[in-house]
Amino acid sequence: MTLYSAPLRDMRFVLDELAGSERLRALPGCEEVGPDLIGPVLEEAAKFCTEVLLPINRSGDEEGCTLENGAVRTPKGFPEAYRGFCEGGWAALGADPAFGGQGLSRSIGMLVEEMICSANLSFSLYPGLSHGATMALSKHGTPEQKALYLPKLSSGEWTGTMCLTEPHCGTDLGLIRTKAAPAGDGSYGITGSKIFISAGEHDLAENIIHLVLAKLPDAPPGTRGISLFVVPKFLPGEDGRPGARNGVTCTGLERKMGIKASSTCAMAFEDAKGWLVGRPHKGLSAMFTMMNEARLGVGVQGLGIAEVAYQNAAAYARERLQGRALDGTRAPDSPADPILVHPDVRRMLLTMRAMTEGCRALLAITALQHDVSLRHPDAVARQDADDFVQLMTPIIKALFTDAGWEAAVLGMQVWGGHGYIRENGMEQFARDVRITQIYEGTNGIQALDLVGRKLGAHGGRYLRSFFHPVLAFIEAASEEPAMEEFILPLSKAFGRLQQVTAEVAQRGLRDPFEAGAAASDYLRLFGLTALAYAWARMAEIALQRAEGDAFYRAKLATARFFMQRILPETSSLAAKVLAGGETLRAFEEAAF
């Protein structure tokens, strides 16, 4: 039985002390986000996750989803859990109050999502996709579309999907073949096949609202000719209740490595009735407005798995007795010491922990900026905050999901042979989290997004939202002698990142292949430097409060570990980036 105990102390730390929840309260619509709200919300969420979602994680993995006569049955306990989820108000947590949502800030919403992902990644996909569909409709839908769909999606009565991928194209959506033919009454007949559709068909809700990319008859070629349509599984009648069945069916369930309790469907649209969302041919840009949100969400999935893998590895290392400590026996009365005493086991556990807590800290900082970008009354402040979110989105998606995979694999390693045994649950984390590095834009695509779209945009303005505050922090914190052990490595990594950024931008302008060749290593270099910034800020807080408080002492110790045993990776990353792409280009294609 896997363990999970929501890291509420650390969540409150990153939210209140690091990001500063008082800044959140200064935003319109967040005035009530005080300790008496944050505490109960997080505690209730933790309770739901550990009591309802965690127990059906292993069984869901074993049972999986089944398809019969076009209907998908989710594993035992899932419909009940989903009902509990909606009744508890969790579906409506972040939704617009105008449509029945609770309008809770992203800063808190992201932490709730982390808990759900730790407890049951498969389950998180169902509300996660609804959230994406809600975003798309609220940003681009007509008032009628909003009134029809948003209240049902907010309450969770209906769920949503995002139908982008087709059998022959995923990353390059310009190639899609699904067609939309005008029906003459303002609606369109949608025809085509989509694959890898999460929550495409299931038994959790009475209706499923598909958001579908398709091409109009006069569409220009490529990505400039894609339009977005809303296609409900059941056509809502006059009363808004689900009516006639629409021409959309699940034709198959993908058999996959992990997230087996998530229904991943092949969908067939046969002259299905749909309505245009947003402007003709502007579907991809409409998609992109929610892509950022979705990518941050996938980053949170990586974080969630890293946390639960760490907790289970640490617990096992405490109990499992093997060998004697190299620096003196710890448990003379036992036949062996707990493996926690071994330096390599400690290396693994601290790596997991330093990455997990660092990612959570960076997430909290980013989520707060996200809230500012959505709610701040001043346009300049909104833009500055949005710049930061734009910049961090590909980094969070790729870095956090890589960290999730690394933590899952390290967790298995700590468990030794038992980590490879299915019933112990450790290998499920690895299988479940592996998809997060792939979907919602592979991590390679994230890296290209960073160097191609984020680096040079507006003369590098997005970068300013990171480089200026970090430099200001380094300069201010340099005055404090106790901070030296954190500031020196941070400023070294920061200087390296400045140099490499200028180099990548210049080379990329001359030769896009060079930018592509640098992208993945550059993203990780950026990500680790961002984590170093988060760790140095956490250390600054912890230094003032460490006396007599184990939480802050552990923070400082983890910060030291990060600075000394993880951050140096940036120098090898910089060397790799600066080596350039010639070796990638020169290799003869035939020899692969």
Add this chain to the structure above:
Amino acid sequence: MSLTTGAPMVETELRSATAPAGHPRPAMPIRKVGVVGAGVMGAGIAAQVANAGVPVVVLDILPGGAARAVERMLKTEPAPFMHKGAARLVTPGDLEADLALLAECDWICEAIIEQPEAKRALYARLQGVRKPGSIVSSNTSTIPLAALTEGLGEEFAADFLITHFFNPPRYMRLLEVVRGPAARAEAAAAITEFADRALGKSVIPCKDRPGFIANRIGGFWMQSAINRAFDLKLTVEEADAAMGRPLGIPKTGVFGLLDLVGLDLMPHVAASMKATLPADDPYVLGLREHDVILRMIAEGRTGRKGKGGFYAREKGPGGERLKRAIDLWTGEYRESEKPQLESLGLRDLRGLAEHPDRGGRYTRAVLLDTLGYAASLVPEIADSIADVDAAMRLGYNWAYGPFELIDRLGAAWLAKALAEDGRPVPPLLVAVGEGSFYRVRDGRLECFGTNGAYHAVPRPEGVLLLSDVRRRSKPLARNGSASLWDIGDGVACLEFHTKMNAIDLGTVEMIGKAVAMGKKGGFRALVIHNEGEQFSVGANIGLALFAANIAAWGEIEGLIEQGQKAMRSLRDAPFPVVGAPSGMALGGGCEILLHCDAVQAHAESYIGLVEAGVGLIPGWGGCTTMLRRWAENPRAPKGPMPPVAKAFEMISTAQVAKSAFEAREMLFLRPTDGITFNPDRLLADAKAKALSLAEGYAPPEVKPLRLPGASGRVALAMAVQQQVALGRATPHDVVVCDHLAETLTGGRKDHTEETTETELHALERRHFMALLKTPATLARVEHMLETGRPLRN
């Protein structure tokens, strides 16, 4: 017409009259000019003559019309006059009362209504007034020469030419000249000489055929581009996008150009071409009336001068600016849309012409029409394809003339495409076969002649083009941003070649390299010149913005310091350095000129220190040099404050001189700096200036300045507060002004002490960096890069 037996490609009489130094034929100097007709063209021609420093009489048929035209021109933008003083050289008069004023004129240019009878009647009157041997020319664009001289006698015909200017006469460099069979060679030579050197025109000899070169081909192109857009059902935006960037035609394309010149002009041009060209000429065969266009003209929607044209800008219900475009089938306005055709994203011209979508089919059709027609017109309208290309480049602002476009497509490709469509293949195209119309042999540019052989593209005497130097030699040094060339007689030329010639680290390094090579005795003098549209738009602020965004402050300050060092090294080098700008010399580009020992400027040089527009101050010695220029100006009041006030006023408001003459008034140029009207002659003039300085050259002495310090700053701050009160200065203007004032007044120094150049350069650096760290400055830089306009924050 047979190409093989036809005349070999002889240079026309006109050109041989101006050319080689070996056969000097003294051209009568033109010391005074008369212009009859004070319409847009006549008045503009008179203004350009005055710009050249030559007195000019301008007469109009309407009483007071000429005087009003001069008044109007003083308020026109872009300005016909290069400086206010030029207007004083213009003597306006009334045709009836003041005809006698023309008696002293060496050249009388007629620019009255396009009616042969009216023109002939005027010429008859001139015969009684003008002095013997004076030249009369007509600015007609449509009337055959023979019809103009008919019945006026041999003496008149001997002195008569057609001189066809393009609008606006100050800025358009093409002058088409037609010399009739009876005209004196000396008359053509005198006008060519004057137009070339004094007015800065490129004189292209033309045959006496309707529309000469540019309007014959340009008019035909417009007609084809309109007809084909209707045939192939393109939107106006699609047609203009297809004609614009890929072909190298200005981005107005065809419909945008019609809006600019006026739709109502079209029927007149059509009627004139129909009346003068043979009925089977493709131009006449292609004449068509489009109902939508006729309706637009009838409704007064004739373009930018009327109630909008194919495009119109309207205010939306919320006051937002809407761009509208005509639907060519309904004649109604709709929201303007960016074209989405795949073909229009292609950069390769042939790829575009072969693309199957309607953008590709359209481009192919218009190219086949226009280029096929142009190829069929040599030698009918001109003897040299190089003249045809030059006329289209200079008269229609095409980046490539028709024969250069054919070379880009491939002559054989065009011949094949024409044959495929069942159209005639012009003999010249057949003759060139698989070859190209231009080639480079032994470092010389050659063009294909009507006799089937290649001939060197002729250059008028005294013309030195860097592009010719580039063809025939290897650079002395080169990097990605700049090159150093040997231009003969021990003179080197430093050429910039970045986008818009923005200055980056490579440029600064090449300046250092040039100075080092000169110090080692590599050359006796250095000219800084390039053939770009702009001499230099200043430091590459895109790079600076990126560096600032990643907080690479050390690197930026290092570049500022390195730039200051490069500027000082230009001035202190043991050899003379001559700047030879044309077009914009802004910011860092201006600072380079300020550190040259002398400048030979194209008259169309636009010089200024514009850093304040992007929230910065000049950091490469611009502040320091402007202080010194005003301090050393003998006409300026004495004392520490006047130079500071002048430099502050100019820099804080980012003033740009709109001609070399204005630059002289603003002290960007010294009285001793030269001005050249014809850009083709700029490099040769600059080289001559450099050589004249080289003998016994010693670098200038740099004296410290006495600056007013804190008391001066108080005065400047008060002036700035006044501007704020008047609503002319924004909050960030005040910040920029504070830093500028601190720099120009000498920081902590005051008038009792001397402030050295080193100290001033340190002040420039410090305040430049301080401003660059403000978000408001970064927002200005970003806005300028993204919109090309200053942000007023």
